[in-house]
Amino acid sequence: MIDFDEVTLTYPQAMRPTLDRVSLHVGEGDLCLVVGATGSGKSTVLGAINGLVPHFTGGRLQGSVRVDGRSTAEHRPRNLADVVGYVGQDPLRGFVTDTVEDEIAYGMEQLGIDPVAMRKRVEETLDLMGIADLRRRPLTELSGGQQQRVAIAAVLAAQPKVLVLDEPTSSLDPTAAQDVLAAITTLVHDVGLTVVLAEHRLERVMQAADSVIWVPGDGSVSVGPAASVLAGSTIVPPLSALARVMGWADVPLSVREARRRVHSEGRRPVPPAEPVPAAGEVVLSARRLSVRYGDVHAVRSVDLDLRAGTVATLMGRNGAGKSSLLWALQGALSCEGDLLVAGRDPRGLTATHARRVVTLVPQTAADLLYLPTVAAECAQADLESGAEPGTAATLLAELGSYLPGERDPRDLSEGQRLALVLAIQLTASPPVVLLDEPTRGLDYQTKADLQRIVTRIAATGAAVLISTHDVEFAAGVSDRTILMADGEIVAQGTTRSLLTSSVAYAPQMAKVFAPLPFLTAADVSAGLS
Secondary structure (H helix, E strand, O other), rough: EEEEEEEEEOOOOOOOOOEEEEEEEEEEOOOEEOOOOOOOOOOHHHHHHHHHHHHHHOOOOEEEEOOEEEEEEOOOOHHHHHEEEEEOHHHHOOOOOOEEEHHHHHHHHHOOHHHHHHHHHHHHHHHOOHHHOOOOEEEOOOOOOHHHHHHHHHOOOOHHHHHHHEOOOOOOOOHHHHHHHHHHHHHHHOOOEEEEEEOOHHHHHHHHOOOOOOOOOOOOOEEHHHHHHHHHOOOOOOHHHHHHOOOOOOOOOOOOHHHHHHHHHHOOOOOOOOOOOOOOOOOEEEEEEEEEEOEEEEEEEEEEEEEOEEEEEEEOOOOOOOHHHHHHOOOOOOOEEEEEOEEEOHHHHHHHHHHOOOEEEEEOOOHHHOOHHHHHHHHHHHHHOOOOOOOHHHHHHOOOOOOOOOOOHHHHHHHHHHHHHHHHHHHHOOEEEEEEEOOOOOHHHHHHHHHHHHHHHHOOEEEEEEEOOOHHHHHHHOOEEEEOOOOOEEEEEHHHHHOOOOOOOOOOOHHHHHOOOOOOHHHHHHHHH
């Protein structure tokens, strides 16, 4: 179905090719997983399949890419639209209509599909993706996860032969991600759809992959069965980390396979002890906090305390009210109830003073970057925070990111931009730091770097609250986990006790070793030593 023949792709002004003499084949009806670090070239591989690379991105393409017999050199993306459906990382940027139903119908209208058939497909796709209740909702009012599901639905409705997905579950909660991937897997097995999917959270999808394309970042690719490719890859999802700890030659692709291996070997690591709850002072206290958007009650009478020197994660399905709660705690939303941060209510402070008691890094960290260079951003942060010149730049270095001052923030990787925004926000030395979905688009190594950064922030005495759908990240970084649903806090406790007792939010190590309370491969390694 998809063939790359000696493909070399060099972007304008690039010093070396992003893809260098790459040859690969993806068979009809296969689910192919593309893995690699941020910036390695995964999106280039995906874009080459539907002709976005190089027709839209620019660059010089040598060799040939053929999809269902059509050459992408001879057919522009619009001429491949009936064969290849593409969903990018940011669904909102790809929307062209105002409501869910109109967006799903739009692509079919452009292909000239009969109105009767189009109506039938709209209904089927709404049910397939579980979004029938959203059909008349404005796209701009949906949560990030809901927007992602609509974007996939809009492409599936046109019934392409090949579906290309770039980070399709990055903004979905674990249950929603499973629903989306189950729908995609059904299309692969029952309809014969060919799917090429790039994903950083491999634990969600690797068990369904027929093959894996590993893009190391040096221009080459490695293609083969998932178990063998991941065993030699520098990309290390939880089960790969477990395989290395246990000394296995290849990687188990599912929790079931890993459990069977563990039981067959009879090796039982010593379970970790339950951590002692932190005794730091309460630096944020919220009582009966409520947020409304018209008739929508986003946050319902929430009570919450955050203690100095701790890291807490906030979890829950898409639309549960997590982001609204964070913005309310930061004082940026009109809300009811009592709120004190370091003895002050941020809602009554100016923006300059509020950032000195609580700071929020939003889901898209780049929204806070508007100056042309890293140095200018750092200097402005020093000025607005009343800090000594060089404070923000020093913080950036302490966070482990050494960025040249002349670099344009728009040219940085996701992880580098996040580190820069954290340095900017921390310049005011706030006692409370809030992060909203900071791991979106981050590879495993960058998430490990972020974990070290967050741990370092907490070590200075700050309280950190992180909203996330990434259960593996939550397992590794937090002391305490808070679960929200329908605007309310429904459960909270130590991360180990709450996650290991959950079905939906348990990390893979907890599932492999259940009922023993393991959270990470590091826990297993410590238990075997």
